[in-house]
Amino acid sequence: MLRHAAFAxxxxxxxxxxxxxxxxxxxxxxxxAYGEPGDxxxxxxxxxxxMRESDGRMTFTPDRILVRRGEQIRFxxxxxxxxxxxxxxxxxxxxxxxxxxxxKFPEMEHDDPNAKRLRPGASGEILWRFTRAGAFxxxxxxxxxxxxxxxxxxxxx
Ligand SMILES: [Cu+2]
Numbered sequence: 619m620l621r622h623a624a625f626a627x628x629x630x631x632x633x634x635x636x637x638x639x640x641x642x643x644x645x646x647x648x649x650x651a652y653g654e655p656g657d658x659x660x661x662x663x664x665x666x667x668x669m670r671e672s673d674g675r676m677t678f679t680p681d682r683i684l685v686r687r688g689e690q691i692r693f694x695x696x697x698x699x700x701x702x703x704x705x706x707x708x709x710x711x712x713x714x715x716x717x718x719x720x721x722k723f724p725e726m727e728h729d730d731p732n733a734k735r736l737r738p739g740a741s742g743e744i745l746w747r748f749t750r751a752g753a754f755x756x757x758x759x760x761x762x763x764x765x766x767x768x769x770x771x772x773x774x775x
Contacts (some may be wrong), residue, residue: 652754655731656745662692669703681770685748693744697736703758704735710755720759748774
């Protein structure tokens with residue numbers, strides 16, 4: 619009975635994560651602590667990010683991105699590795715909590731404006747507007763990848 623209850627709680631929290639923010643068009647009500655989905659009709663600065671594995675590590679290049687407050691960034695992502703990778707932009711706390719959920723449910727896929735998962739050789743984009751100053755995180759939340767080095771920082775000033 620106890621085991622069943624624990625499982626139900628785990629399922630519930632996974633459902634909350636999966637259903638949580640942001641399946642709509644870019645609008646003010648989708649704002650989060652680290653900004654909001656970008657508006658494709660407004661200008662954006664392109665930042666290219668490469669994902670790869672090398673020497674037992676997994677990396678984003680670059681792993682540090684400077685942004686002016688209010689700036690809209692078009693992350694152009696390329697997976698040059700041999701494994702699936704993803705990029706999830708969020709607060710550090712959110713990404714660390716989310717990483718724990720991914721350990722329980724590794725097949726969980728993201729369909730959110732702040733996240734993109736790519737197969738080897740694939741490319742994709744995230745359009746995000748950073749409306750608040752601060753230091754934010756981007757990570758690959760596939761189990762083991764963040765621990766292998768796959769994270770970076772967005773500094774918004
Ligand atoms: Cu990865």
